[in-house]
Amino acid sequence: MEYINPRAPLLNNVSQYQADFVIPRVGVDIQLGIDPFLMFKSRDEEFGHLHSLILQTFNYGIELVKKNKLSEARSLFDFPEVDEIGLGYTKKGKHGAGVGDYLSELIIETLLDSPLLLERGIRHIEEMQLVSLGIGPDRISDISGNLIKNYLILYTQKQCELWNIPIVKDVPISHIFDSDNLCWRDDYIDLPVSPFDQTPLIFVPRRIVRTLPWINYDDYFKLEFSAFLHAKKVRSKFNALKHTADNPRETLQKSEVAALSRKEIQRIDRYIQIKEDSAENAQPSTRYLDESTILLEILDLKKRLSELPIGTVKSFEYQRLIFEIFNFLFEPELIDGELEVRTIDGTERRDIVYTNDSDQSFWTYLRDHHSSVLIMLETKNVDQVDFSHINQVATYLGDRMGYIGFIVTRKQGEINQSRKIYSIYNDSHPRKIILVISDQDIFQMLDMKNRGENPMRHLQKMYRIFLTKVQ
Amino acid sequence: MARPSQKVIDDSIEKLCNKSLPLIEEIISNLQSRREGFGYSRKQLALLQSVSEGLYEEVDKLSKKAPAESLTDLALTQVNDVIRETKELITEDLYIQRLNEFVAAGDNPEHRDAVIVLRQIRQGLERFETSLKPLSEKVSNKLHEAEAIQAALQYYLTQKDQISIEEMTERGFPALYYSEWIKTDPYGREKSFNYLRLDKIDLENYFSILI
Numbered sequence: 001m002e003y004i005n006p007r008a009p010l011l012n013n014v015s016q017y018q019a020d021f022v023i024p025r026v027g028v029d030i031q032l033g034i035d036p037f038l039m040f041k042s043r044d045e046e047f048g049h050l051h052s053l054i055l056q057t058f059n060y061g062i063e064l065v066k067k068n069k070l071s072e073a074r075s076l077f078d079f080p081e082v083d084e085i086g087l088g089y090t091k092k093g094k095h096g097a098g099v100g101d102y103l104s105e106l107i108i109e110t111l112l113d114s115p116l117l118l119e120r121g122i123r124h125i126e127e128m129q130l131v132s133l134g135i136g137p138d139r140i141s142d143i144s145g146n147l148i149k150n151y152l153i154l155y156t157q158k159q160c161e162l163w164n165i166p167i168v169k170d171v172p173i174s175h176i177f178d179s180d181n182l183c184w185r186d187d188y189i190d191l192p193v194s195p196f197d198q199t200p201l202i203f204v205p206r207r208i209v210r211t212l213p214w215i216n217y218d219d220y221f222k223l224e225f226s227a228f229l230h231a232k233k234v235r236s237k238f239n240a241l242k243h244t245a246d247n248p249r250e251t252l253q254k255s256e257v258a259a260l261s262r263k264e265i266q267r268i269d270r271y272i273q274i275k276e277d278s279a280e281n282a283q284p285s286t287r288y289l290d291e292s293t294i295l296l297e298i299l300d301l302k303k304r305l306s307e308l309p310i311g312t313v314k315s316f317e318y319q320r321l322i323f324e325i326f327n328f329l330f331e332p333e334l335i336d337g338e339l340e341v342r343t344i345d346g347t348e349r350r351d352i353v354y355t356n357d358s359d360q361s362f363w364t365y366l367r368d369h370h371s372s373v374l375i376m377l378e379t380k381n382v383d384q385v386d387f388s389h390i391n392q393v394a395t396y397l398g399d400r401m402g403y404i405g406f407i408v409t410r411k412q413g414e415i416n417q418s419r420k421i422y423s424i425y426n427d428s429h430p431r432k433i434i435l436v437i438s439d440q441d442i443f444q445m446l447d448m449k450n451r452g453e454n455p456m457r458h459l460q461k462m463y464r465i466f467l468t469k470v471q
Numbered sequence: 472m473a474r475p476s477q478k479v480i481d482d483s484i485e486k487l488c489n490k491s492l493p494l495i496e497e498i499i500s501n502l503q504s505r506r507e508g509f510g511y512s513r514k515q516l517a518l519l520q521s522v523s524e525g526l527y528e529e530v531d532k533l534s535k536k537a538p539a540e541s542l543t544d545l546a547l548t549q550v551n552d553v554i555r556e557t558k559e560l561i562t563e564d565l566y567i568q569r570l571n572e573f574v575a576a577g578d579n580p581e582h583r584d585a586v587i588v589l590r591q592i593r594q595g596l597e598r599f600e601t602s603l604k605p606l607s608e609k610v611s612n613k614l615h616e617a618e619a620i621q622a623a624l625q626y627y628l629t630q631k632d633q634i635s636i637e638e639m640t641e642r643g644f645p646a647l648y649y650s651e652w653i654k655t656d657p658y659g660r661e662k663s664f665n666y667l668r669l670d671k672i673d674l675e676n677y678f679s680i681l682i
Contacts (some may be wrong), residue, residue: 187633214659360577361576361577362576362577362578363577363578364577365575365576366577460576460577460578463574463576464574464576467574467576468571468574470574471571
């Protein structure tokens with residue numbers, strides 16, 4: 001019987017570096033969870049809405065508990081593990097503890113034990129880790145995964161179309177949250193399935209996963225209680241206990257902290273405020289990426305680019321390759337890349353559009369100074385971009401697409417093209433900036449990535465040169 | 472060969488005066504503009520020297536403490552203002568013109584880089600100061616000379632007579648201003664303005680000042 005590595009990715013024809021989503025593994029969960037805080041801080045409107053949905057639903061459940069409608073609350077707080085996403089903290093296998101009912105009871109008990117929490121509601125569902133003994137990072141991911149499952153299904157279908165991943169019709173999916181009626185439903189959905197056990201797959205965007213949620217118990221304990229314990233001269237005793245595995249007194253320690261937090265809710269407020277203030281440090285985890293394959297991927301991308309003939313006949317292949325290269329270079333800073341994005345009226349079509357959800361300096365700068373929440377690329381598989389290409393991009397730039405756009409083409413423009421781009425800059429208010437990225441630039445960025453440098457720096461340098469020249 | 476009559480000489484001088492007066496007025500206007508420009512340059516120079524000195528000293532201190540740290544946004548704005556205004560002031564200095572404002576693009580420059588640029592700015596300002604003084608004096612001298620010529624021309628056209636040195640001095644034009652335009656009579660006694668020199672000199676060239 002052929003040995004299959006349980007850690008191998010489930011999809012062989014999609015690179016994890018290039019995909020916007022976390023590719024599930026064959027036989028094990030990836031030690032990651034959905035972190036709702038990454039949705040909270042995202043500039044992507046959709047993520048913002050999803051975070052609001054999670055919060056509103058949870059607070060509605062709290063209202064039900066407050067009104068003593070416990071049966072309804074139990075039904076709402078039903079969060080089994082979402083097996084389809086392949087994320088979790090189970091070290092062996094792919095199925096978690098299956099503790100939907102247990103979790104539901106735990107949430108309700110915790111709320112009943114904290115009149116302050118019942119009164120105030122929550123600002124982040126991660127707060128539940130801080131007030132309840134049995135709720136950890138895995139449960140936070142489960143709660144989020146259940147509540148945004150509908151979005152994840154649509155996202156998965158979009159990604160399947162983008163990456164040509166086969167979809168099976170009418171796969172039974174249970175426990176999808178109906179946000180209009182605030183209830184759970186089962187359905188038959190078109191989804192990809194695992195080639196190994198035919199179980200359905202649901203993809204999760206790389207942008208919203210972390211090993212531990214940004215707001216987590218260990219961090220809370222360290223920030224809020226270490227000084228407190230020190231003052232009471234119990235720290236040394238605690239450290240001795242901490243190093244004893246599965247010590248019941250360690251669990252007791254968390255129960256004490258949770259009990260105290262339920263009563264002194266201002267501790268949570270203080271901690272949450274600190275975490276919100278340092279939101280820019282909350283970044284998605286990337287440790288699951290297999291760094292040993294990076295050089296091979298770079299070589300492959302370079303080879304494909306240098307071998308691709310110039311000419312409009314190959315324009316679609318070129319567009320696709322540039323999409324893959326930019327995903328490889330900039331995920332998960334530029335996210336949710338889409339090809340052939342049409343305007344609402346269908347009159348215009350942008351080759352590649354990304355959402356700029358990065359906290360890195362240059363991307364943040366573009367978002368702040370050029371209104372570039374979206375980053376647009378026009379790909380031109382030609383020897384020389386002409387004025388019509390430049391005018392086309394200039395037309396696309398504006399309030400919606402932001403005021404910086406990129407033309408990706410095979411060779412750098414000549415002086416006349418540069419002059420045209422400068423004149424567009426000088427004649428526009430707000431200023432429109434068009435940067436031309438050539439094969440040479442792409443090779444340089446791929447080399448930077450290989451050296452462990454950030455390829456964003458190359459674009460930043462191009463931007464600086466552009467502005468220096470127009471000074 | 473017979474000497475030309477006084478009448479012929481007088482007619483020639485009148486023609487020269489009529490021809491030269493508008494030209495010298497234009498030259499005076501240009502020189503006045505340049506002198507005003509020098510006044511502005513001197514003020515701007517003093518201002519930039521003061522600002523750049525303060526900024527240099529502060530950034531230099533920071534650079535010694537934390538060379539690789541980034542400038543704050545406020546300091547960057549001020550450094551860029553100094554770079555821009557110095558470039559506008561010193562247009563002829565190649566090394567100053569090669570400097571560019573920092574484009575932060577999300578990452579402000581490091582202290583050590585800002586110190587280098589500020590140092591170059593300060594040295595450029597010193598070079599400019601050194602060249603500004605003699606040039607400014609030259610323009611002032613040329614302006615005095617042009618105004619003296621203008622006075623002499625106007626005198627001839629109204630009085631139909633050549634102006635003496637004494638008369639010029641009375642009108643506020645000491646001989647020092649226009650020493651090259653003075654002629655002495657054949658007996659070496661009377662000195663007056665040499666109108667016939669106008670015939671030998673291209674005024675535009677004569678008053679052009681190359682930096």
